[in-house]
Amino acid sequence: MRHIIAMLMENEPGSLSRVAGLFSARGYNIHSLCVAPTDDPTVSRLTLVTREEDEGIVEQITKQLNKLVDVIKVLDLTEGEHVERAMMLIKVRATGARREELKRLSDIFRGRILDVSNSTYTIEVTGVGAKLDAFIDALEPKSILEVVRSGALGIGRGTKSLRI
Amino acid sequence: MELTGAQILCRFLKDEGVEYLFGYPGGAVLFIYDELYKQDAVKHILPRHEQGATHMADGYARSTGKPGVVLVTSGPGATNAVTGIATAYMDSIPMVIITGQVPTQAIGSDAFQEVDSVGITRPCVKHNFLVKDVKDLAVTLKKAFHVATSGRPGPVVVDIPKDVTALKADYVYPAEVEMRSYSPVTRGHGGQIRKALKLMLGAKRPMVYSGGGVVLGESSEELRQLVQQLGYPITSTLMGLGAYPGTDHQFVGMLGMHGTYEANMAMHGCDVLVAIGARFDDRVVGDVKKFCPKAKIIHIDIDPASISKVVKVHVPIVGGVKEVLGELLTALKSSEQQADKAALATWWEEIEGWRAKKCLSYDNSSELIKPQMVLETFHKLTNGDAYVASDVGQHQMFAAQYYPFKDPRHWINSGGLGTMGFGLPAALGAKFAHPDETVACITGDGSIMMCIQELATAKQYGLPVKIISLNNGYLGMVRQWQEFFYDKNYSQTYLEALPDFCKLAESFGHVGMRIDKPGDVEGALKEALALKDRLVFMDFITDPSENVYPMMEAGKGHNEMLLRELA
Numbered sequence: 001m002r003h004i005i006a007m008l009m010e011n012e013p014g015s016l017s018r019v020a021g022l023f024s025a026r027g028y029n030i031h032s033l034c035v036a037p038t039d040d041p042t043v044s045r046l047t048l049v050t051r052e053e054d055e056g057i058v059e060q061i062t063k064q065l066n067k068l069v070d071v072i073k074v075l076d077l078t079e080g081e082h083v084e085r086a087m088m089l090i091k092v093r094a095t096g097a098r099r100e101e102l103k104r105l106s107d108i109f110r111g112r113i114l115d116v117s118n119s120t121y122t123i124e125v126t127g128v129g130a131k132l133d134a135f136i137d138a139l140e141p142k143s144i145l146e147v148v149r150s151g152a153l154g155i156g157r158g159t160k161s162l163r164i
Numbered sequence: 165m166e167l168t169g170a171q172i173l174c175r176f177l178k179d180e181g182v183e184y185l186f187g188y189p190g191g192a193v194l195f196i197y198d199e200l201y202k203q204d205a206v207k208h209i210l211p212r213h214e215q216g217a218t219h220m221a222d223g224y225a226r227s228t229g230k231p232g233v234v235l236v237t238s239g240p241g242a243t244n245a246v247t248g249i250a251t252a253y254m255d256s257i258p259m260v261i262i263t264g265q266v267p268t269q270a271i272g273s274d275a276f277q278e279v280d281s282v283g284i285t286r287p288c289v290k291h292n293f294l295v296k297d298v299k300d301l302a303v304t305l306k307k308a309f310h311v312a313t314s315g316r317p318g319p320v321v322v323d324i325p326k327d328v329t330a331l332k333a334d335y336v337y338p339a340e341v342e343m344r345s346y347s348p349v350t351r352g353h354g355g356q357i358r359k360a361l362k363l364m365l366g367a368k369r370p371m372v373y374s375g376g377g378v379v380l381g382e383s384s385e386e387l388r389q390l391v392q393q394l395g396y397p398i399t400s401t402l403m404g405l406g407a408y409p410g411t412d413h414q415f416v417g418m419l420g421m422h423g424t425y426e427a428n429m430a431m432h433g434c435d436v437l438v439a440i441g442a443r444f445d446d447r448v449v450g451d452v453k454k455f456c457p458k459a460k461i462i463h464i465d466i467d468p469a470s471i472s473k474v475v476k477v478h479v480p481i482v483g484g485v486k487e488v489l490g491e492l493l494t495a496l497k498s499s500e501q502q503a504d505k506a507a508l509a510t511w512w513e514e515i516e517g518w519r520a521k522k523c524l525s526y527d528n529s530s531e532l533i534k535p536q537m538v539l540e541t542f543h544k545l546t547n548g549d550a551y552v553a554s555d556v557g558q559h560q561m562f563a564a565q566y567y568p569f570k571d572p573r574h575w576i577n578s579g580g581l582g583t584m585g586f587g588l589p590a591a592l593g594a595k596f597a598h599p600d601e602t603v604a605c606i607t608g609d610g611s612i613m614m615c616i617q618e619l620a621t622a623k624q625y626g627l628p629v630k631i632i633s634l635n636n637g638y639l640g641m642v643r644q645w646q647e648f649f650y651d652k653n654y655s656q657t658y659l660e661a662l663p664d665f666c667k668l669a670e671s672f673g674h675v676g677m678r679i680d681k682p683g684d685v686e687g688a689l690k691e692a693l694a695l696k697d698r699l700v701f702m703d704f705i706t707d708p709s710e711n712v713y714p715m716m717e718a719g720k721g722h723n724e725m726l727l728r729e730l731a
């Protein structure tokens with residue numbers, strides 16, 4: 001199953017490599033990873049997505065992450081109600097009549113055109129991974145020039161929050 | 165008061181109460197060595213190889229419970245220390261390793277003797293630090309000692325660039341440190357403890373499986389009380405030997421790959437297993453699917469990640485073994501329910517049946533010296549009181565089987581990493597801590613060569629350890645596997661061109677003895693023990709074909725052991 005694991009850790013050089021090293025050393029899968037400082041600049045929030053069939057391994061992942069000395073808190077967001085977003089920037093060939101059509105498609109996906117040239121559009125789309133996939137699927141494959149996607153970010157619903 | 169980084173380090177070690185620093189100098193740590201020269205609060209010990217330094221600090225730590233402290237230079241000093249750091253990591257030994265580093269401005273430039281010590285050691289330390297500002301030095305050192313010694317202990321590396329050791333900062337000894345990201349749990353959950361006690365007392369065929377965590381957690385006394393009050397059988401892992409008296413009737417011997425028949429059969433047959441400070445290592449468990457098929461399992465451990473990692477358990481208790489056992493004892497005292505005496509008597513009858521097989525008997529009428537006999541004799545002569553450090557191989561298993569330990573911290577061996585070369589330096593480290601006790605190193609003709617240079621350290625500091633080398637002319641443990649599982653293709657396991665160990669020992673200024681007749685074993689051991697102030701290297705020429713039994717092959721269950729067949 002797919003799990004979104006969120007954690008707070010000391011914003012120090014080397015913290016990220018401890019997390020990445022743990023996954024490679026123990027052979028756990030990382031599907032995506034996002035990390036940046038929070039409102040408290042001494043704390044980073046890292047969100048990672050992993051796909052493991054064995055729930056025992058997911059339990060080990062959270063325990064091993066908790067064991068890292070730099071890690072302050074770990075939460076498996078998938079255990080509760082949560083919202084999830086990822087972002088994609090995509091550059092597409094846009095010429096002639098295709099320009100109008102692409103604009104409409106982007107609107108349907110609530111995308112924003114961030115940059116325009118005489119032959120291209122650069123579009124921003126946010127949403128869950130499946131929505132981003134769907135946007136790609138809706139495009140003519142040959143028209144796609146470049147794709148950049150963030151990993152997923154997640155946050156729990158309601159009043160509970162992951163803070164120190 | 166303004167001090168240089170090097171002065172801060174020396175002052176800190178003194179204030180932290182560090183007795184010995186096992187170190188080896190080099191360019192990046194010259195300022196530190198200059199300060200060490202000017203003080204005598206911390207005794208600096210010079211090994212002959214950085215691996216030796218780490219194993220010495222490790223032997224000191226294992227035999228005392230205090231952290232072992234190491235200082236090495238950058239580059240090759242740090243990489244030479246890695247084997248010792250990984251050895252300590254696998255067995256959760258508290259150590260602080262200070263590595264010199266090239267100056268801050270040179271980091272990342274492939275400078276002379278630069279390696280990424282923090283990167284190289286990351287997977288084999290509990291934590292590590294790079295100190296970039298001298299103002300952070302004292303606090304970082306304190307954090308290192310705190311992390312190394314609390315919770316599940318382990319080695320911590322502090323990498324200090326050369327310029328940091330020369331720059332100045334104010335120094336006050338940080339008596340305590342706060343780390344918001346690190347707070348190990350020590351008290352067990354009350355509800356879980358009550359649940360565990362109920363399960364334990366309801367058992368018809370209980371079994372206690374205790375591990376190295378009991379030694380590390382200083383909880384032998386609590387363990388002994390609990391086991392004796394309940395009357396339950398107890399087995400131990402290789403790492404836990406000595407936590408419970410090895411000659412007590414309730415102790416059924418070590419379990420696992422080379423455990424006793426009775427311990428493994430009791431594991432297989434038990435209905436409630438109480439795992440205490442043990443981590444279900446593959447050498448203990450064998451095939452996970454065949455492990456304790458009838459048992460409900462209680463697991464007490466300070467490390468939540470150890471719980472249900474290998475084997476799913478029914479009642480986990482996260483907490484310090486000492487605290488949890490203490491709470492179990494209190495709960496037992498006020499409990500109305502008591503152990504099921506009648507069921508227990510039947511269970512013991514069954515265990516005695518297994519014990520009657522005498523799985524550790526060997527051919528003691530042989531013309532050749534049997535390694536088992538050497539260890540049994542050594543046990544008799546030392547009354548089970550010696551500190552015994554071991555290398556890795558058959559001799560290590562023989563020591564575990566034939567030297568029943570009375571007390572914790574007396575059995576010093578690399579169980580997790582299985583590091584050949586560990587024995588001699590670890591014995592020396594233990595001897596520093598226990599100058600008036602008998603300290604022995606049990607080794608083989610293969611292992612001893614891996615840190616043989618430390619014979620010089622033993623000479624320099626006058627460390628009269630007793631080296632018992634079981635010389636079978638082979639890398640015996642590997643030879644045994646080749647005999648059993650690889651068609652007797654003895655590929656690269658015969659040690660041709662062994663040195664004359666007596667002369668070798670003598671050349672370092674020690675006493676060498678060669679013993680090749682069974683009738684001479686006891687006399688030689690007595691003589692060596694009587695030479696109180698000399699290191700004696702006893703080269704016992706043993707039966708080259710002897711194997712370690714019983715044996716549970718990898719992938720087998722506890723009830724599928726190979727036993728020694730005697731004519």
Ligand SMILES: Cc1ncc(C[n+]2csc(CCOP(=O)(O)OP(=O)(O)O)c2C)c(N)n1
Pocket residue numbers: 555556557558559560582583584585607608609610611612634636638639640641642
């Ligand atoms: C550093 C290292 N290299 C290789 C091994 C693999 N190994 C395990 S036991 C063993 C043989 C040890 O031989 P010896 O020290 O003579 O002891 P014996 O088994 O003969 O008692 C070897 C090579 C190891 N454990 N450690």
